[in-house]
Amino acid sequence: MTRKVLTYQAPAQLFRSDSLFQKEYEDCLHIAATSSLKSGLGESLAVSRWFSAPIITFRELFTELTGPEWASAKAQLRQFLLLSDVLAGMWNADTSNSRLKLQAMERNQLQILQTLRTLTELEIKPFHIPVDMIRNNSSEALFLQIWKGMFNRLSGDSASLRGFLNGEAQDAVSLKAALKTWGEELKKNNNAQGTLHRTTSNLPLDSIQQSIDLSLKKKRLILHGFYFITPIQERVFKVLEEEYELIFLNAYDDRFPNTFETVKHFLGIGEHETLRSTDDNIPIHPLAVKLMESLEGESNISIEWKADRYVDLPHFIESEKARLMDDKDCTNEMGYQLITPRAKQVEEQLIANEFVTVPDNRKKLTDYPVGRFLYRLHQIKNQNRNVENGLVTFEENLIPEILLDCFSSGCLFSKGEDMKNYVKSLEKILPYCEGVSTFEEWFARIKKLKTEKEFWEKKVLKNNPGALSDRIHKFHSLPMRLLSYFSVETEDLLKIESGIKALNKIQLALFSDFETKKVNMAVHLQKIEDLVLKNAEDSFNGEEKAIVRKLIDDINNIKDNELEFTLKDISKGLLFYLNGSLEGLDEEESFGEKVYSFDSADAAPFRTNRNFHLAFADQKALPISQDFNLWPIPKGILAHLEISFPELALWTHRTEKSNSITRYLLYILFHSADDIRISFTENLGKESRLDIALYLKLIGCKTVPVKREDFLTERVTMEVPNHVDLKSLGWTPPMQREAQVCPKRAAFSFILNEHTVFQSDFHHSFLYTKYVTVMNRMEKGIKNKFEPDEFRLKVDKWFPQWNNMKKDFLFDFITTSDYAKPRISRNRIDYGEESYSAGMTYLNLLPTGYAGKGSDNVIPVEDVVFHEACPGKQCRYCPYISICRDAVYAVDFEDN
Numbered sequence: 001m002t003r004k005v006l007t008y009q010a011p012a013q014l015f016r017s018d019s020l021f022q023k024e025y026e027d028c029l030h031i032a033a034t035s036s037l038k039s040g041l042g043e044s045l046a047v048s049r050w051f052s053a054p055i056i057t058f059r060e061l062f063t064e065l066t067g068p069e070w071a072s073a074k075a076q077l078r079q080f081l082l083l084s085d086v087l088a089g090m091w092n093a094d095t096s097n098s099r100l101k102l103q104a105m106e107r108n109q110l111q112i113l114q115t116l117r118t119l120t121e122l123e124i125k126p127f128h129i130p131v132d133m134i135r136n137n138s139s140e141a142l143f144l145q146i147w148k149g150m151f152n153r154l155s156g157d158s159a160s161l162r163g164f165l166n167g168e169a170q171d172a173v174s175l176k177a178a179l180k181t182w183g184e185e186l187k188k189n190n191n192a193q194g195t196l197h198r199t200t201s202n203l204p205l206d207s208i209q210q211s212i213d214l215s216l217k218k219k220r221l222i223l224h225g226f227y228f229i230t231p232i233q234e235r236v237f238k239v240l241e242e243e244y245e246l247i248f249l250n251a252y253d254d255r256f257p258n259t260f261e262t263v264k265h266f267l268g269i270g271e272h273e274t275l276r277s278t279d280d281n282i283p284i285h286p287l288a289v290k291l292m293e294s295l296e297g298e299s300n301i302s303i304e305w306k307a308d309r310y311v312d313l314p315h316f317i318e319s320e321k322a323r324l325m326d327d328k329d330c331t332n333e334m335g336y337q338l339i340t341p342r343a344k345q346v347e348e349q350l351i352a353n354e355f356v357t358v359p360d361n362r363k364k365l366t367d368y369p370v371g372r373f374l375y376r377l378h379q380i381k382n383q384n385r386n387v388e389n390g391l392v393t394f395e396e397n398l399i400p401e402i403l404l405d406c407f408s409s410g411c412l413f414s415k416g417e418d419m420k421n422y423v424k425s426l427e428k429i430l431p432y433c434e435g436v437s438t439f440e441e442w443f444a445r446i447k448k449l450k451t452e453k454e455f456w457e458k459k460v461l462k463n464n465p466g467a468l469s470d471r472i473h474k475f476h477s478l479p480m481r482l483l484s485y486f487s488v489e490t491e492d493l494l495k496i497e498s499g500i501k502a503l504n505k506i507q508l509a510l511f512s513d514f515e516t517k518k519v520n521m522a523v524h525l526q527k528i529e530d531l532v533l534k535n536a537e538d539s540f541n542g543e544e545k546a547i548v549r550k551l552i553d554d555i556n557n558i559k560d561n562e563l564e565f566t567l568k569d570i571s572k573g574l575l576f577y578l579n580g581s582l583e584g585l586d587e588e589e590s591f592g593e594k595v596y597s598f599d600s601a602d603a604a605p606f607r608t609n610r611n612f613h614l615a616f617a618d619q620k621a622l623p624i625s626q627d628f629n630l631w632p633i634p635k636g637i638l639a640h641l642e643i644s645f646p647e648l649a650l651w652t653h654r655t656e657k658s659n660s661i662t663r664y665l666l667y668i669l670f671h672s673a674d675d676i677r678i679s680f681t682e683n684l685g686k687e688s689r690l691d692i693a694l695y696l697k698l699i700g701c702k703t704v705p706v707k708r709e710d711f712l713t714e715r716v717t718m719e720v721p722n723h724v725d726l727k728s729l730g731w732t733p734p735m736q737r738e739a740q741v742c743p744k745r746a747a748f749s750f751i752l753n754e755h756t757v758f759q760s761d762f763h764h765s766f767l768y769t770k771y772v773t774v775m776n777r778m779e780k781g782i783k784n785k786f787e788p789d790e791f792r793l794k795v796d797k798w799f800p801q802w803n804n805m806k807k808d809f810l811f812d813f814i815t816t817s818d819y820a821k822p823r824i825s826r827n828r829i830d831y832g833e834e835s836y837s838a839g840m841t842y843l844n845l846l847p848t849g850y851a852g853k854g855s856d857n858v859i860p861v862e863d864v865v866f867h868e869a870c871p872g873k874q875c876r877y878c879p880y881i882s883i884c885r886d887a888v889y890a891v892d893f894e895d896n
């Protein structure tokens with residue numbers, strides 16, 4: 001049989017009844033290169049049924065060919081656990097100086113497994129690597145040792161694939177048999193989405209088997225969208241072409257050979273018979289023409305195009321959310337589909353900020369609170385290995401993020417009470433507990449907090465019995481309450497303590513003998529079900545209950561009675577299972593992403609909504625990398641392997657064609673778009689001063705800063721103004737002054753909360769200096785009773801989370817600066833039976849009594865409108881900057 005190439009410039013050429021595709025190939029099985037292309041084809045078929053054959057992705061087909069023994073998460077988890085065992089054996093036997101290398105392998109265990117699986121799929125065996133190319137004690141030597149330890153398991157698990165590739169007697173799996181299983185599973189499990197990478201069918205499930213049979217009878221297969229080919233794809237194609245004619249269907253335009261270089265190279269245009277679906281040329285989007293002409297030489301086309309420039313991710317999210325609302329109100333009801341070369345990097349943030357929603361079938365277990373709880377539970381114990389002497393220690397790793405996730409999961413109860421109710425209080429005490437990571441340390445630190453708090457409360461109550469009677473008394477009588485952790489009431493501290501005790505109980509039941517005891521996975525998973533999931537199932541309702549049920553089913557699917565592993569290994573393996581890493585272990589395509597990644601542009605021509613927003617398109621994100629990772633196999637050994645396995649060269653070719661692949665995808669996107677927006681973000685994660693991608697500069701894209709201020713003014717008008725007479729509220733002068741600096745801030749402090757409270761370390765540093773210099777001078781009748789260094793001894797106890805160096809630095813800084821003795825107003829504030837110092841404004845409006853705002857710039861008392869934001873440089877000192885939508889960040893002042 002042969003290979004042919006069939007090209008089109010736009011899908012319209014495939015739909016036409018006089019096209020070659022319609023005449024010859026519309027009823028041939030359609031194998032799509034990626035799941036994104038399959039979903040795009042599905043969208044276009046819903047509008048017009050332009051072909052009648054089933055669509056399967058290469059990944060789905062490959063999964064059926066390899067069978068669940070190879071492709072299922074259970075199989076991969078077993079392989080992962082065996083790899084842990086092999087590594088442990090090597091540690092025990094190691095007497096040489098390979099410890100650093102072994103540690104690197106242990107830390108990159110998932111990558112090692114991926115490399116081993118890739119080699120196994122390609123039928124490369126340890127003996128293919130010449131002994132003289134392996135240096136003693138090198139990473140390759142260790143890898144070879146691991147490979148030999150894993151060989152039998154990997155070989156056994158991959159028997160089906162081997163049967164297909166070599167037609168080995170009774171094991172042989174045929175394309176027909178694989179498709180039959182695929183069709184049956186889709187039908188049996190009503191589309192079976194998410195299981196073994198199966199996606200929905202484009203045909204009625206009742207007729208799917210019949211359609212498969214009919215399409216196979218044609219002895220032709222359509223391979224759609226393979227603008228590059230991987231080594232394993234080539235191996236499979238070679239087997240398929242023994243029985244079928246392979247028709248590579250792809251977008252291609254011979255007027256722009258450089259842009260389509262990747263298609264030409266991988267599909268063999270010119271080498272294999274190449275046909276056009278129709279003979280006419282279709283008009284091209286001016287932006288696509290400009291791109292191609294600019295990249296292939298000079299371009300005389302002049303077009304106006306702009307790229308929005310955002311300062312950072314919060315700026316992007318806020319502005320885009322507002323735009324989305326405007327779009328819905330106005331013209332573009334379908335909105336823009338977000339497509340980005342930085343999908344993996346930004347998707348978590350975009351989901352967390354509800355900018356994109358995740359369809360259920362694309363969620364990982366850790367996207368659900370209960371899955372997250374299990375994930376965090378398995379992170380509580382850590383193994384540490386000393387590379388000097390190889391000794392292993394185990395330690396608890398109850399860091400704040402883990403504890404917070406456990407509290408907020410809805411799965412942690414103490415005395416029947418859901419710890420979710422105490423998340424806010426827990427967040428407030430976290431700064432005090434910084435650096436704490438074991439259960440014992442948590443209990444000790446909370447006890448210390450309780451003791452210190454009670455000591456001061458008792459002391460104050462002695463002279464001022466009403467000190468805790470209402471929030472204004474609390475605010476003025478105990479300035480230490482400005483530190484978030486001292487504002488948490490004692491009964492809430494006790495609840496938090498009992499929640500941590502409940503968590504400790506679960507982890508002890510699950511992980512006793514963590515270090516050494518071997519158990520089979522089924523036993524451990526049963527414990528999880530009894531201790532966590534059944535409780536959670538009882539306490540959830542409706543949709544959440546169904547999610548827990550699904551998790552129980554998923555866990556039951558991976559139960560394995562046969563093999564025993566140490567709990568620490570099971571724990572590590574489950575972490576990868578729960579966060580979906582095993583599912584995408586050997587992914588070539590972006591199966592699990594929720595935000596469209598740039599390589600999903602291959603589906604753009606077939607989408608029904610072709611308004612695209614190419615976002616985060618900066619110079620470091622484009623071109624997208626096409627590197628392959630076969631760590632720790634060095635290039636020299638790979639080059640040697642290419643002699644016996646020539647298809648391996650396809651990886652190198654793909655890497656070499658990175659630029660060409662990016663150009664091709666940009667063309668596809670621009671060419672098929674009804675409308676396209678471009679944007680980039682200057683500061684992202686650790687990267688700063690990012691600029692628009694060079695490709696987009698070449699087409700003359702001008703960058704336009706998106707102004708935060710404009711956007712804010714617009715949105716503030718949506719809020720209902722709430723005029724108040726501050727004086728009639730009975731607020732004290734420091735409270736009023738906070739409203740004059742920013743009414744919204746005062747609303748946060750005194751309407752939504754009891755009083756001003758600072759939670760960040762940045763603000764706490766200022767508070768420390770103010771306590772030392774201001775607080776003891778605020779006391780009535782005590783004039784400079786304590787010198788700063790005397791008073792410091794008391795204040796230092798409020799900051800156990802800091803080391804002495806930090807406290808010394810802050811103390812020296814403040815006592816040698818002009819602020820050492822601020823001129824505190826002698827005014828007193830009368831409230832109830834008490835009179836308090838007006839110096840409080842230095843504390844609640846740190847670093848000055850105006851939070852850094854000039855005294856002339858505050859809002860006159862009579863003009864304060866509640867909830868109205870007054871953003872500016874003072875936001876930096878505002879305790880609500882992280883939750884305030886109107887906040888202005890220091891970076892905003894740079895050049896906007």
Ligand code: SF4
Nearest residue numbers: 742745875878884887
């Ligand atoms: S962050 Fe700025 S705008 Fe928001 S409440 Fe604070 S001071 Fe006001």
